[in-house]
Amino acid sequence: MLSEEYATPALVVDLEALERNLGAMAAATARRGVALRPHTKTHKCIEIARRQIALGAVGLSVATVGEAEVFADAGVDDLFIAYPVWADRARRGRLAALAERVRLLVGVDSVAGAQAMGRTVAGADAVVEALVEVDSGHHRSGCAPSDAAAVAGAAEGAGLAVRGAFTFPGHAYAPRAAPGAAADEGRSLTEAAAALGAAGFDPSVRSGGSTPTALVPGAGATELRPGVYAFNDAQQVALGTCRTSDVALAAVATVVSAPAPGRLVLDSGSKILGADRPDWLAGHGLLPDLPGAVVTGLSEHHAVVQLASGGRSPPAIGQRVTVVPNHVCNAVNLADELFVVRGGRVVDCWGVAARGRLT
Amino acid sequence: MLSEEYATPALVVDLEALERNLGAMAAATARRGVALRPHTKTHKCIEIARRQIALGAVGLSVATVGEAEVFADAGVDDLFIAYPVWADRARRGRLAALAERVRLLVGVDSVAGAQAMGRTVAGADAVVEALVEVDSGHHRSGCAPSDAAAVAGAAEGAGLAVRGAFTFPGHAYAPRAAPGAAADEGRSLTEAAAALGAAGFDPSVRSGGSTPTALVPGAGATELRPGVYAFNDAQQVALGTCRTSDVALAAVATVVSAPAPGRLVLDSGSKILGADRPDWLAGHGLLPDLPGAVVTGLSEHHAVVQLASGGRSPPAIGQRVTVVPNHVCNAVNLADELFVVRGGRVVDCWGVAARGRLT
Numbered sequence: 001m002l003s004e005e006y007a008t009p010a011l012v013v014d015l016e017a018l019e020r021n022l023g024a025m026a027a028a029t030a031r032r033g034v035a036l037r038p039h040t041k042t043h044k045c046i047e048i049a050r051r052q053i054a055l056g057a058v059g060l061s062v063a064t065v066g067e068a069e070v071f072a073d074a075g076v077d078d079l080f081i082a083y084p085v086w087a088d089r090a091r092r093g094r095l096a097a098l099a100e101r102v103r104l105l106v107g108v109d110s111v112a113g114a115q116a117m118g119r120t121v122a123g124a125d126a127v128v129e130a131l132v133e134v135d136s137g138h139h140r141s142g143c144a145p146s147d148a149a150a151v152a153g154a155a156e157g158a159g160l161a162v163r164g165a166f167t168f169p170g171h172a173y174a175p176r177a178a179p180g181a182a183a184d185e186g187r188s189l190t191e192a193a194a195a196l197g198a199a200g201f202d203p204s205v206r207s208g209g210s211t212p213t214a215l216v217p218g219a220g221a222t223e224l225r226p227g228v229y230a231f232n233d234a235q236q237v238a239l240g241t242c243r244t245s246d247v248a249l250a251a252v253a254t255v256v257s258a259p260a261p262g263r264l265v266l267d268s269g270s271k272i273l274g275a276d277r278p279d280w281l282a283g284h285g286l287l288p289d290l291p292g293a294v295v296t297g298l299s300e301h302h303a304v305v306q307l308a309s310g311g312r313s314p315p316a317i318g319q320r321v322t323v324v325p326n327h328v329c330n331a332v333n334l335a336d337e338l339f340v341v342r343g344g345r346v347v348d349c350w351g352v353a354a355r356g357r358l359t
Numbered sequence: 360m361l362s363e364e365y366a367t368p369a370l371v372v373d374l375e376a377l378e379r380n381l382g383a384m385a386a387a388t389a390r391r392g393v394a395l396r397p398h399t400k401t402h403k404c405i406e407i408a409r410r411q412i413a414l415g416a417v418g419l420s421v422a423t424v425g426e427a428e429v430f431a432d433a434g435v436d437d438l439f440i441a442y443p444v445w446a447d448r449a450r451r452g453r454l455a456a457l458a459e460r461v462r463l464l465v466g467v468d469s470v471a472g473a474q475a476m477g478r479t480v481a482g483a484d485a486v487v488e489a490l491v492e493v494d495s496g497h498h499r500s501g502c503a504p505s506d507a508a509a510v511a512g513a514a515e516g517a518g519l520a521v522r523g524a525f526t527f528p529g530h531a532y533a534p535r536a537a538p539g540a541a542a543d544e545g546r547s548l549t550e551a552a553a554a555l556g557a558a559g560f561d562p563s564v565r566s567g568g569s570t571p572t573a574l575v576p577g578a579g580a581t582e583l584r585p586g587v588y589a590f591n592d593a594q595q596v597a598l599g600t601c602r603t604s605d606v607a608l609a610a611v612a613t614v615v616s617a618p619a620p621g622r623l624v625l626d627s628g629s630k631i632l633g634a635d636r637p638d639w640l641a642g643h644g645l646l647p648d649l650p651g652a653v654v655t656g657l658s659e660h661h662a663v664v665q666l667a668s669g670g671r672s673p674p675a676i677g678q679r680v681t682v683v684p685n686h687v688c689n690a691v692n693l694a695d696e697l698f699v700v701r702g703g704r705v706v707d708c709w710g711v712a713a714r715g716r717l718t
């Protein structure tokens with residue numbers, strides 16, 4: 001991954017690891033009989049979206065209208081904006097245009113949000129389908145499962161076609177939390193679907209999410225929306241979701257300074273790695289080439305590395321080192337392109353097509 | 360700042376506050392008789408760089424060769440890459456091309472780095488000037504001040520023109536730390552200049568940095584390189600460097616969910632605010648419109664806000680709210696454009712010209 005065909009810092013994809021990850025998730029969800037709708041906020045790349053569809057994904061998940069537009073332009077015809085989108089004036093026309101050319105699902109978690117979204121389809125020919133977002137324990141967005149029918153009622157009243165419920169069990173992002181979060185997810189989706197069905201709404205889609213919970217055996221979801229699994233990252237390694245050898249994307253950095261014994265400075269700062277650091281992670285990135293070393297400090301263009309005492313001799317100034325980002329979704333969103341490597345050689349360069357499509 | 364002329368989340372510049380900030384720093388450095396070389400990594404905008412030059416800046420600071428290229432293309436003719444740039448093969452031609460069209464200064468903090476940089480100018484007509492980076496207590500890059508002459512010797516031996524020393528007192532980024540860090544900065548620059556002068560090198564430039572220390576009375580620096588002061592941010596407010604009314608950039612977000620009493624969700628996640636959160640900051644952004652409220656959680660597209668109990672009635676779903684990023688440099692690097700507001704109206708839209716120029 002250390003080719004001189006690109007300047008550092010750069011994000012580099014290990015194509016073989018990526019393809020293993022994509023194949024393993026497709027196979028695992030198929031074995032369990034649940035649909036896979038990968039979240040593209042992680043990779044934002046058309047080349048990876050196409051591989052996911054080719055491996056059997058029923059469609060894609062996105063976070064924003066702008067991301068949906070990028071993947072619709074690339075020919076993907078089934079998109080779920082897994083977010084309580086506020087359909088203001090500017091977005092309504094864009095949503096209606098999307099709904100005319102793809103199967104479009106959106107998230108709703110409030111009566112007000114559903115009513116605003118309904119104005120998107122008022123007078124338009126297109127159908128916008130809706131999944132009610134429920135809170136399964138992450139306490140971010142999402143109504144209580146018992147309130148799902150009230151939100152669904154507002155959605156149908158506003159002209160949306162309700163298809164079920166979705167949740168994001170983000171409280172899986174803590175040590176040993178995934179089994180409990182997966183159980184919460186299943187229970188919340190089951191409860192929401194029961195509430196929807198009892199009130200006469202279609203409860204058929206029960207969409208869950210998250211890379212840490214996707215492979216936890218469980219029941220309740222008919223569809224899963226993991227995103228990070230394509231690349232993995234230091235968070236997933238720390239959570240035990242994957243091994244370091246399953247990481248398919250890393251920053252390649254150059255040692256730019258060795259100012260004191262045991263300390264190196266790399267050119268991979270927070271403008272390429274992202275600044276994410278949950279309390280339960282020791283450093284600002286994982287250093288597979290430097291066992292025991294820790295990224296103790298991160299500035300915009302500097303990663304300060306404390307080497308393990310007694311380790312092998314450190315890389316010299318000018319040498320290259322790989323750093324696995326803590327949170328790959330935010331790292332990818334900082335890059336315009338990803339260098340793609342197979343067998344140690346750069347074989348492609350993918351544009352991060354949906355980078356910065358925040359609205 | 361809440362115009363519907365742009366979709367949210369968006370970064371919005373308060374032009375009057377920006378111009379006040381630019382003017383105040385220009386005046387304060389002029390009063391002290393130190394040169395101002397603003398760091399452009401904060402704003403990455405040609406329109407702001409031109410204002411800084413017009414207000415008397417002697418040149419600009421940048422972090423990367425790519426940033427230097429952007430501002431050279433915009434007509435700035437005096438650029439300091441305040442970084443221990445590793446001049447690998449790909450960068451050497453770019454550095455030489457820059458040195459042919461602008462006055463180019465680079466940072467060096469090691470013999471190896473100086474020698475590699477020297478290969479940039481070997482055989483070329485251009486002069487590359489160098490400042491030796493010294494560590495004034497931040498313990499990132501930079502040699503010990505007492506080692507400055509050894510690095511300078513390698514630099515001159517490799518064909519660079521040594522002009523003095525620089526440092527970044529980044530240990531000012533902690534509560535009540537600025538006075539001590541400013542004193543460290545002055546002492547280190549003075550010591551480095553003495554070492555350079557004693558060894559026969561030109562010690563005339565003593566360049567210091569940082570918004571928290573720039574206005575601390577002190578001596579030692581002949582030049583200052585603050586960057587954040589143009590916009591300020593939640594970190595600067597918490598450090599006491601500025602007031603909330605001095606903040607010139609904020610994210611404008613929409614309330615997308617109000618899932619539980621006292622909790623709101625905004626569409627300004629870490630993909631617009633950045634994920635920076637030092638231990639000494641309470642939340643993931645400052646909410647000037649919502650006194651006492653805290654951004655308790657940040658996902659890529661969600662900011663979870665806990666409202667103050669007993670506060671006035673919260674904004675409804677669909678309403679807009681401003682959020683001041685913790686670290687404005689990383690926030691700006693996430694946006695392709697900044698909406699510029701004067702007197703409550705959008706008067707311009709500036710491209711973030713150097714966004715993502717990491718190499």
